Amino acid sequence: MNEAGKTVLLKALQKSSDALGEDSFEPVEDYPRKDLSAYLKTHKTEPAAVTELTYALEDDEVEKINTKVGTALKPGHQVTVTSKYDNSIVIGLAVDEQPLVKAFTKSLSTDAAAALSSCKKLRVIPTLLAEVSLTDSDSAALAALNARITASKWDNVAQWETWAEISNRRPKFLYFSDYDLLPGKMNLADLATRVEQAKSDPKHLKPSHRAVLALLRMADVPITDLTTPSGYEELKAKIEAVSIRLTDQVMEFWKQNEDLEVEVDIKADPSDEGPFNNGANLYLRIKNRRHRGVSTPFDQRSRGFIWFFSFLVWFDSVQHQLDPSGKSASKRLILLLDEPGLALHALAQADFLRYIDRLANDHQVLYTTHSPFMVHSDRLHQVRVVEDQLKVGTVISEHLSGADPRTIFPLQAALGWTVAQNLFISERNLLVEGPSELIYLQAISGLLEADGGGGLRDDVTIVPTGGLDKLATFVSLLGANGLKLAVLHDFSGSPDQKLESLVRDKLLAAKSLFNVAQFRDPEKSSEKRQPSDIEDLFSVSLYLKHFNATFATQLGGTVIAESDLPAGDRIVYRLEQYIKSKGLTIRPSGGFNHYAVAAHFAGSPPKSIDAATKGRFKALFAAINAAY
Structure with a gap:
């Protein structure tokens, strides 16, 4: 909701590690106002912590650090960086020096190595070796170690060297909001004056000035070129070049009106009001080919277009500032966008989401956002809700249970749009992971009913949610509407924590949560059940029959039997391993399309089903029916 604290969150992140180095924490502006007076008394001596950011190293980063420093960090190693209101930081990083001590000891002679038998820290090694007779090789190794110790600013040398590597890789934050929008015109003399004044006081440059400087930076045109009359033709050529470039960039993603062109011009207007009557002004206009090339001032276009355009200019400029080579530095950025596309039409918001996907590469x-159209309905698990909770403050959470209905309303609207486009929700719903489950359950239920009964009750709608990670979100959102829900999901070998939490939070009854493994081998306890997919409820021979028929062309006459497959719990994984080991190409991306087998089964159902398969599905349907 408004005033929940979303902007505060983004600004706190930005100020913790601003990529441009222009923003920092100010106690008077940022500290909770109700406690500010008391805090200012201790601020200089005991600055309070404002953010604690936890970073996890990627596997390749761990490997590089271990190789360079000699550490033995494990995959996913974490470091915390706590920022304080005086803009100092406290680093939490656990690094064991023992691997470095052992490696150093191995490089020494026998006598020197013996002196270090109980050593655990690099810093004490020179002291322990002070009374030992060293070989030339020992002395060289000690000299190299002393250089490392001297360069280290911390007691733990390995910790310092590891942080030196991590700090270079730590991503920075970039924040963008409506305050950074481009104006339609800017007086160049005034801008040049402000640029000079900003060298001593950055406050002379307002967001609008910075936005125009970003535009000029895209054109590779210094402000000094614009304030002198010489070289107009060269300047005009550069301005036209950036006009074309901007048009191409914007039109790639702006699909609401593809007849627009960006036009940048420079001219004087002595009749205008100050400061625009003092020399040349830079004008930004938008030409509309649909109306015979008529142009209008940029700031008279729709607010949505202005935002979209301004962001593209700003981001291109920022990337250039951070990494003129365009190679790698700018890729270590986390972009913080405050209510992007707020003024965009719903379909234009979808255009901007495509652009965000491009950025996310x-x-x-x-x-x-407040807009349901700025939420990927197939990625609801990525959403976090922000609430200003009474006596607690702003809380950011992935848990929808207990959230204020007004907070999750945009999510319900996003889900409702998807539901309206794809399926009809009834009073009783069985949530499954994907369309394969939907097809199998409907087909088998029909076969059982035709054979005397035992299928799924006919007032239950099967709802595919698009994956296990989205099931919990669907339960939270649909359950709030008073619908009767049951869940059937594949079993990985251990309970899914998100679904278990729904039961604990009483959003889903325990009797309504099912996994496939329960019905594959009912005699086994929950701790001993095999990892299972819906396909594992079929006998292996029955599933292979339909697999072979589905991909007969790709298999080139090969008929796969169960004896051909490697051992394993899940038939789909066993088949994928077989396909890979034989070098078969069922689909370009590898593996095979599970949905295609399900579609074949529904299109060419068997006349009869073996007793084991029939028994498993009957038990499944009986349990689900009982849950309602």
Whole structure:
């Protein structure tokens, strides 16, 4: 909701590690106002912590650090960086020096190594070797170690060297909001004056000035070129070049009106009001080919277009500032977008989501929104809700249970849009992971009913949710509407924590949560059940019959039997391993399309089902029917 604290969250992240180095924490602005007076008395001597950010190293980063420093960090190693209101930081990083001590000891002679038998820290090694007769090789190794110790600012040398590597890789934050929008015109003399004044006081440059400087930076045009009359033709050529470039960039994602062109111009207007009557002004206009090339001032276009355009200019400029080579530095950015596309039409918001997806190839993106059209309905598990809780403050959570209905309303609207496009929700719903489950359950239920009964009750709607990670979100959102829900999911070998939490939070009855493994081998206890998919409820021979028929062309006459498959719990994984080992190409991306086998089964159902398969599905349907 408004005033829940979304902007505060993004600004706190930005100020913790601002990529541009322009923003920092100010106690008077940022500290909770009700306690500010008391805090200012201790601020200089005991600055309070404002954010604690936890970073996890990627596997390749761990490998590089271990190789360079000699550490033995494990995959996923974490470091915390706590920022304080005086803009100092406290680093939490656990690094064991023992591997480095052992490696150093192995490089020494026998006598020197013996002196270090109980050593655990690099810093004490020179002292322990002070009375030992060293070989030339020992002395060289000790000299190299002393250089490392001297360069280290911390007691733990390995910890310091590890942080030196991590700090270079730590991503920075970039924040963008409506305050950074481009104006339609800017007086160049005034801008040049402000640029000079900003060298001593950055406050002379407002967001609008920075936005225009970003535009000029895209054109590779210094402000000094614009304030002198010489070289106009060269300047005009550069301005036209950036106009074309901007048009191409914007139109790639702006699909609401593809007849627009960006036009940048420079001219004087002595009749305008100050400061625009003092020399040349830079004008930004938008030309509409649909109306015979008529152009209008940029700031008279729709607010949505202005935002979209301004963001593209700003981000291109920022990337250039951070990494003129365009190679790698700018990729270590986390983009913080505050209510992007708020003024965009619903379909234009979808255009902007595509642009965010493009950005996400190189950057993590966090954005706040109230709009259901700015939520990927197939990625609801990525959503976090922000609430200002009484006596607690702003809380950011992935748990929808207990959230204020007004907070989750945009999510319900996003889900409702998807539901309206794809399926009809009834009073009783069985949530499954994907369309394969839907097809198998409907087909088998029909076969059982035709054979005397035992299928799924006919007032239950099977709802595919798009994966296990989305099931919990669907339960939270649909359950709030008073619908009767049951869940059937594949079993990985251990209970799914998100679904278990729904039971604990009483959003889903325990009797309504089912996993496939329960019906594959009912005699086994929950701790000993095999990892299972819906396909494992079929006898292996029956599933292989339909698999072979589905991919007969790709298999080239090969008929796969159960004896051909490697051992394993899940038939789909065993088949994928077989396909890979034989070098078969069922689909370009590898493996095979599970849905295609399900579709074949529904299109060419068997006349009879073996007793084991029939028994498993009868038990499944009986349990689900009883849950309602």
